[in-house]
Amino acid sequence: MGRTSDARQKILGAARSLIEGRGYSALGVAEICKAAGVPKGSFYYFFESKEALALAVVDEHWAAQRRDWVRVLDGEGSPLQRLRHLFEETEAGQRAVHDGCGTVSGCLFGNLALELSNQTEPIRERLQDIFDAQVEMVHAVVTEARERGDVTVTDTREAARAVVAQLEGQVMFAKLYNSPQRLTPLWDNCLALLGAR
Amino acid sequence: MGRTSDARQKILGAARSLIEGRGYSALGVAEICKAAGVPKGSFYYFFESKEALALAVVDEHWAAQRRDWVRVLDGEGSPLQRLRHLFEETEAGQRAVHDGCGTVSGCLFGNLALELSNQTEPIRERLQDIFDAQVEMVHAVVTEARERGDVTVTDTREAARAVVAQLEGQVMFAKLYNSPQRLTPLWDNCLALLGAR
Numbered sequence: 001m002g003r004t005s006d007a008r009q010k011i012l013g014a015a016r017s018l019i020e021g022r023g024y025s026a027l028g029v030a031e032i033c034k035a036a037g038v039p040k041g042s043f044y045y046f047f048e049s050k051e052a053l054a055l056a057v058v059d060e061h062w063a064a065q066r067r068d069w070v071r072v073l074d075g076e077g078s079p080l081q082r083l084r085h086l087f088e089e090t091e092a093g094q095r096a097v098h099d100g101c102g103t104v105s106g107c108l109f110g111n112l113a114l115e116l117s118n119q120t121e122p123i124r125e126r127l128q129d130i131f132d133a134q135v136e137m138v139h140a141v142v143t144e145a146r147e148r149g150d151v152t153v154t155d156t157r158e159a160a161r162a163v164v165a166q167l168e169g170q171v172m173f174a175k176l177y178n179s180p181q182r183l184t185p186l187w188d189n190c191l192a193l194l195g196a197r
Numbered sequence: 198m199g200r201t202s203d204a205r206q207k208i209l210g211a212a213r214s215l216i217e218g219r220g221y222s223a224l225g226v227a228e229i230c231k232a233a234g235v236p237k238g239s240f241y242y243f244f245e246s247k248e249a250l251a252l253a254v255v256d257e258h259w260a261a262q263r264r265d266w267v268r269v270l271d272g273e274g275s276p277l278q279r280l281r282h283l284f285e286e287t288e289a290g291q292r293a294v295h296d297g298c299g300t301v302s303g304c305l306f307g308n309l310a311l312e313l314s315n316q317t318e319p320i321r322e323r324l325q326d327i328f329d330a331q332v333e334m335v336h337a338v339v340t341e342a343r344e345r346g347d348v349t350v351t352d353t354r355e356a357a358r359a360v361v362a363q364l365e366g367q368v369m370f371a372k373l374y375n376s377p378q379r380l381t382p383l384w385d386n387c388l389a390l391l392g393a394r
Contacts, residue, residue, distance in 0.1 A: 025223035165366030
């Protein structure tokens with residue numbers, strides 16, 4: 001049993017790393033299994049299809065990222081301090097990958113949204129759920145900031161969407177220019193979008 | 198000669214449409230030629246490689262988009278009116294594609310930036326040049342708006358970058374949610390990012 005779940009984790013880990021590096025479409029099951037060091041025959045024991053594997057990769061990544069977001073956004077400090085902390089952690093995460101392997105890998109969800117959302121409905125729906133959840137989490141903090149009079153924005157939900165869109169847009173440029181520093185202005189942009197006092 | 202350039206245009210048109218629908222990595226030369234209705238042998242008469250074709254698709258698309266941006270941003274009206282006009286045209290363009298084929302295709306440059314920037318340096322560099330040019334064009338208008346006292350932002354270049362990032366982020370969500378309406382809040386977000394009076 002230990003070895004079985006180990007093989008599943010190896011496939012998931014290899015798939016995530018390959019998807020981050022080269023996208024989903026160009027990958028084949030044989031290549032994923034080779035990178036994972038598991039026999040190709042075992043793939044379909046764990047995953048019904050390549051699409052099912054991609055969904056599992058997305059779910060595992062979101063489970064980890066969601067924990068981080070909850071920890072930061074439900075943590076100590078004023079609402080704006082917590083939101084700032086989220087951006088700082090995002091920048092630090094992209095910087096750590098860049099320092100380790102020389103490239104900014106960007107946002108797995110944003111990458112797959114642009115690569116796949118017009119191709120597979122199950123992946124599109126899963127990514128919609130994830131970005132809905134991100135907007136909801138930011139929205140809760142923005143609402144709290146507004147109640148305290150820290151921000152002046154009136155449509156708090158639209159402002160939360162704009163903040164998440166700004167994050168995705170700047171992460172795109174951090175990846176394109178292979179420069180984690182591109183994320184540094186995020187906080188000032190976020191304050192502007194929220195009409196911070 | 199007429200037929201020769203016709204075949205090149207057919208390949209370019211088919212490639213652009215396939216790349217918009219399914220990305221670059223998953224495409225093969227044979228498939229592109231089949232969609233273009235030209236013999237596979239003729240492909241390498243026009244293009245050295247699939248990468249060379251992708252660069253030609255990007256160049257052709259940017260030449261057309263650049264003309265549109267110049268027309269709008271150098272056109273009539275105050276700086277902010279022209280910038281608003283650019284966003285309205287962008288939304289109208291995404292809406293027209295959506296009305297025609299049922300899907301928001303998003304931004305070809307943003308799509309390729311996330312799919313390819315860590316895989317092919319020539320495409321990365323070309324996309325960097327394009328986004329640099331977009332930021333430069335927005336920057337000129339923001340500078341003009343600042344000189345008139347219409348916006349309060351101090352770092353006009355960083356603000357121009359934030360505006361282009363907001364555009365890419367919101368276009369990502371328009372594609373993911375297959376909803377051109379997602380672009381409607383762009384203008385208010387832009388005003389906030391610029392500190393418009």
